[in-house]
Amino acid sequence: MKMSLRQLFAPALLAVAITPLAFTAQADNHEGRGMDREAMMERMEERRQEVYQRAELSEEQQTALNEAHAEHREAVLALREEHQxxxxxxxxxxxxxxLRDAMHEMHAEHRHERGHGKRDHHGDSAQEMDAEETATE
Structure with a gap:
């Protein structure tokens, strides 16, 4: 049986579409940080619809994928509650x-070691900006 490119890439496109949803779970634990949860959910839904359109998925496929996603999300939430x-x-x-504090400290150290310090609105890291200031003095 021959598969179309759309059928071959549908699972990958679904993964791309729902990957941001994995971060939604983290957003639940970090209330007050970042963007408004509702706005984030709205943006993710818009992106998922755009991916579906680009992949030329039928309404039935979209519905089935949305149902699969909802079931997956419920299972992940239940598993998180069990773990907690x-x-x-x-x-x-x-x-x-x-434990949370230690994890945050290690994460910050790791980001610093890899040069992922704070960035300005142009994407320049604090280290890059310091280097530029030193070079221009």
Whole structure:
């Protein structure tokens, strides 16, 4: 049986379309940071629809993919709740906070080591801007 390019690439396009949704779960844990959750969900839905259109997916395929995504999201949320309950059985609130703090510190150190410091609105890192200032003095 011969498959069209659209059929071959549909799974990859779906992955591209729903990848931002994986970050939605992280956004739930970081309220008050970044953009408004509703606006983010709206933007992701718009992107998913654009991907569907570019892939020329039928309405039935889109509906099936949306249903699969909703089931996946529910399963991930349930699994996260189960994991959080297990962690709460193992660590006290203070220990959980210490673990989160340590993870944030290590993440910041790793970003700094790789040169991913803060960037200005043009995408220039603080290190790049410092280097430019030094060179122009």
């Amino acid at each position: 309950a297990r962690v709460a059985e193992i660590l006290s609130e203070e220990e959980q906070q210490a």
